[in-house]
Amino acid sequence: MPIKIKxxxxxxxxxxxxxxxxxxxxGFFKEDYLSTIGVDFNxxxxxxxxxxxxxxxxxxxxxxxxQTLWAAVRRNYLNGAQGILLLFDLTNRSSLSHIRDWFxxxxxxxxxxxxxxxxxxxxxxxFNPNVNTIAKDLCSTLRAxxxxxTASAKVGTNMDQVFEDMALEILTxxxxxxx
Ligand SMILES: Nc1nc2c(ncn2[C@@H]2O[C@H](COP(=O)(O)OP(=O)(O)O)[C@@H](O)[C@H]2O)c(=O)[nH]1
Ligand SMILES: [Mg+2]
Numbered sequence: 001m002p003i004k005i006k007x008x009x010x011x012x013x014x015x016x017x018x019x020x021x022x023x024x025x026x027g028f029f030k031e032d033y034l035s036t037i038g039v040d041f042n043x044x045x046x047x048x049x050x051x052x053x054x055x056x057x058x059x060x061x062x063x064x065x066x067q068t069l070w071a072a073v074r075r076n077y078l079n080g081a082q083g084i085l086l087l088f089d090l091t092n093r094s095s096l097s098h099i100r101d102w103f104x105x106x107x108x109x110x111x112x113x114x115x116x117x118x119x120x121x122x123x124x125x126x127f128n129p130n131v132n133t134i135a136k137d138l139c140s141t142l143r144a145x146x147x148x149x150t151a152s153a154k155v156g157t158n159m160d161q162v163f164e165d166m167a168l169e170i171l172t173x174x175x176x177x178x179x
Contacts, residue, residue: 002045002058005170006080007163009063010102011087012095016121019153020087021061024163029154039064039077048167050175057167075109082170083115085162088135090120090127090150096135103142115169117147119162124152 009017018040023029025042040063048055064077078084086102088095099118106116120127120135132150139148147165151158 002056003171003174005057005059005082005167007059007061007083007085007166007170008078008081008106009061009085009087010106012089012092012098015087015089015092015095016153017087018063020085020119020121020151020159020162021063023153023156024159025061029156039073044163046164046167048164048171050168050171055171057171059163059167061163074105078106078109081110081114082173083166084110084117085166086116086118087121088119090122090131091125093131096120096131096138099135099138100142112143115145115166115173116143117149117162117166118142119158120148120150121153123150123157124155 009021011017019029021042025044042061042063043058044061045056045058048057062077062081064074084106086099086106088099103116106114118135118139120132136148139146149158149162151162153159
């Protein structure tokens with residue numbers, strides 16, 4: 001029986017949430033995912049090694065669309081999430097400036113122990129390297145243990161890394177808590 005994990009992906013519209021999830025779960029990138037209506041989810045099974053022991057993990061990855069403004073919907077969606085990816089677009093400064101709000105939102109619902117990674121997406125495009133510096137600074141001020149990546153949902157750069165690191169962190173936490 002695989003260990004089940006729930007992951008939620010949040011961030012401003014058009015930062016690439018659906019693209020990242022679908023590329024990771026389905027193995028290819030499409031230019032034209034429809035703007036996500038409501039809530040969608042994808043699944044991916046993976047093998048995660050901890051101390052030489054292989055664990056089969058089934059990750060359900062939730063993708064929320066335009067209804068993020070409704071607090072009640074958002075709360076339902078986040079309920080039970082064991083890990084969070086906060087996405088911004090490296091070519092869109094306002095999407096980075098909203099990361100703090102997304103972070104507050106998540107920790108209001110899930111508390112301050114939930115594993116969170118911050119991902120600057122669209123690294124295949126030209127972007128101002130200052131943005132990455134600002135993102136790293138933000139990461140360390142929000143919470144010391146946040147991981148910060150640049151990635152590309154289009155090319156796949158860092159894509160497996162983001163999800164596998166998160167799965168490992170969640171699994172490690174589950175195992176520690178069950179001891
Ligand atoms: N160049 C580039 N475009 C991307 C990337 N990820 C997403 N896009 C494009 O950005 C737009 C919004 O992507 P989408 O996944 O729908 O964003 P969402 O609203 O956050 O789910 C689409 O036109 C995607 O093709 C990426 O890594 N690189
Ligand atoms: Mg979407």
